[in-house]
Amino acid sequence: MKPLVIIAEVMDGSLRSVTWELIAAARVIQRLKKLQSDQREEKEGADQKNFPVIQVIVPGQNPMPLAEKISSATGTDVLALKIPNLAAYTSEAYKNCLGPLIRELAPSHILVAHTSQGRDFAPGLAVRLRAASISGVNKIRSHEEGLLYSRPVLNNTRNMVLRPEPGFPLVLTIMPGIFSPQASGVKHPGSIILKEIFSGGGQVRMDHQKILKNKSNHQKLKQAQTIVAAGRGVGERSNLESVLRFAETFSASAVGASRPLVDMGWIGHDNQVGITGASVAPRLYIACGISGSSQHLAGMKESDWVVSINKNFQAPICSHSDLCITADVMDFIHSFMEED
């Protein structure tokens, strides 16, 4: 059976933790394919007990230490792709180096993180591989004719379900914060193959200059013991004043926010929690009128205790909360503060 290939996410020579989530997602595909193959065997009597192996590609100038880390922690096979002249990531260099290598491996799936880096090179890689491509996968499930993949659409209020035609390689960008890495009780490390490729030739049309730090400073959020985070459910910009006073009733607290509030200019990006904001791990996280999108959850899932206040008890945040208070958020805050 064709392998499942994962492109590890490497930034500044370090492995980004989303790589473990890609391995978890590949294991979901592996398990579903095995289940389907077992069912076919039962139905047709043929011995089809084979299922895809997972191969992780680690690109970089010095990929061996990272490859060893992955192989020993997960037992998966790793291809360390040494690119001596790749001082820093560019989508062009990645596509030039990964394209021919992946073509050789002929995988059924290529898994990439749905991060700023993955979103940058994955679509172009899919074009080079003549592969189908699905961006932002947040669910994978079995279907009688293969696997179905979901991705959020319409500002995360709906999920689009896709069934790829068989016979084409499939590039998937996997939404962070969805597929949890499992402790796998590894008995043996996976194999490691080292391969060297020079990026470049006449095809390089851009050069990485530098990464400038943006002005956001999430320090206050990261240091807070309690975060009171406001979402679209607070209704109006003026209500943020009450949210602020509510937050001040807790010691060592800070105010967080979901992205729409930042996008509407109600609050600064310093306050945004989520994959494109801060990742926080306070003792207590109070989500006020926040639905619990995967992008928001990715930033606050390490909180010790989560309390959500939402008028809809079926909002996804409730299943990630230790306590879900079903109420109008501003009514709750005013009663808590004994305000009118």
Ligand SMILES: Cc1cc2nc3c(=O)[nH]c(=O)nc-3n(C[C@H](O)[C@H](O)[C@H](O)COP(=O)(O)OP(=O)(O)OC[C@H]3O[C@@H](n4cnc5c(N)ncnc54)[C@H](O)[C@@H]3O)c2cc1C
């Ligand atoms: C590439 C990408 C990156 C993103 N990065 C981030 C990120 O870093 N952080 C982030 O937060 N989002 C991010 N998003 C946006 C994300 O998909 C969601 O759109 C966003 O998190 C939703 O914010 P929300 O929960 O405040 O709003 P909504 O989803 O609109 O939810 C509002 C919630 O409030 C509840 N509510 C409504 N009225 C009341 C009331 N009166 N009282 C109580 N509850 C009420 C509703 O039931 C609902 O659950 C990103 C999206 C993309 C595509």
